[in-house]
Amino acid sequence: EIVLTQSPATLSLSPGERTTLSCRASQSVRYYLAWYQQRPGQAPRLLIYDASNRATGIPARFSGSGSGTDFTLTISSLEPEDFAVYYCQQRSDWPITFGQGTRLEIK
Amino acid sequence: QVQLVESGGGVVQPGRSLRLSCAASGFTFSDYGIHWVRQAPGKGLEWVAAVSYDGINKYYADSVKGRFTISRDNSENTLYLQMNSLRAEDTAVYYCGKIQIVGAARNYFDCWGQGTLVTVSS
Numbered sequence: 001e002i003v004l005t006q007s008p009a010t011l012s013l014s015p016g017e018r019t020t021l022s023c024r025a026s027q028s029v030r031y032y033l034a035w036y037q038q039r040p041g042q043a044p045r046l047l048i049y050d051a052s053n054r055a056t057g058i059p060a061r062f063s064g065s066g067s068g069t070d071f072t073l074t075i076s077s078l079e080p081e082d083f084a085v086y087y088c089q090q091r092s093d094w095p096i097t098f099g100q101g102t103r104l105e106i107k
Numbered sequence: 108q109v110q111l112v113e114s115g116g117g118v119v120q121p122g123r124s125l126r127l128s129c130a131a132s133g134f135t136f137s138d139y140g141i142h143w144v145r146q147a148p149g150k151g152l153e154w155v156a157a158v159s160y161d162g163i164n165k166y167y168a169d170s171v172k173g174r175f176t177i178s179r180d181n182s183e184n185t186l187y188l189q190m191n192s193l194r195a196e197d198t199a200v201y202y203c204g205k206i207q208i209v210g211a212a213r214n215y216f217d218c219w220g221q222g223t224l225v226t227v228s229s
Contacts, residue, residue, distance in 0.1 A: 034215040036152075036216075038152075043202055043219035043220065043221060043222060044152065044202075044216070044219055045219075046207070046215055046216060046217050049207065049215045055217060056217075087151065087152055089152075089215065089216075091213050091214050091215060093213075094166055094213060095154055095166070095168050095169070096142070096154040096157070096213060097154065098151060098152040098153070098154065099151070100151045101151045101152075
């Protein structure tokens with residue numbers, strides 16, 4: 001099973017700041033990685049797929065990069081609605097796996 | 108618009124069974140793989156099971172293999188999860204998720220239901 005490790009577990013930031021979230025895979029997943037946002041009480045929402053492609057309707061302040069085992073999600077300027085939990089997910093092999101999540105909280 | 112609506116959750120005793128449903132609308136259901144993903148209270152996302160667009164290929168997490176069965180009825184645009192021999196650790200919100208790409212079984216989830224809560228407790 002491919003293990004995805006996200007860091008940090010929690011980030012405390014202010015609106016307007018720039019942030020980078022990390023996801024590291026236990027083995028190469030090529031570029032087969034996605035990022036999701038989950039707000040409290042809501043289902044996850046697809047943000048980025050295949051490492052760097054924004055999903056439909058996702059603002060340009062969200063960007064993804066990486067390949068192989070190291071990936072990042074960058075939010076260029078935090079909006080109030082961006083404070084949520086973020087998960088990475090790989091589709092390289094069965095079983096599909098998710099990272100444990102990074103909680104982005106308001107400072 | 109694309110929509111998934113889960114139902115069938117509730118409180119059930121350990122060892123008992125429960126069947127979840129996921130009703131789809133707004134897209135050609137028979138073209139897409141559909142998965143179940145669960146989230147224990149206060150925890151992260153855990154992939155549970157998947158079924159291919161035609162219902163032929165099925166995949167399961169080790170934690171549920173032999174106890175859960177995924178199926179679909181393309182004539183009714185509905186996905187199912189039959190859960191047997193339930194355990195306390197199966198307590199979670201269960202989401203169905205639609206795969207992004209036509210014909211693929213393993214991919215990303217571009218649409219999720221609102222989830223249905225399953226509580227396994229005596």
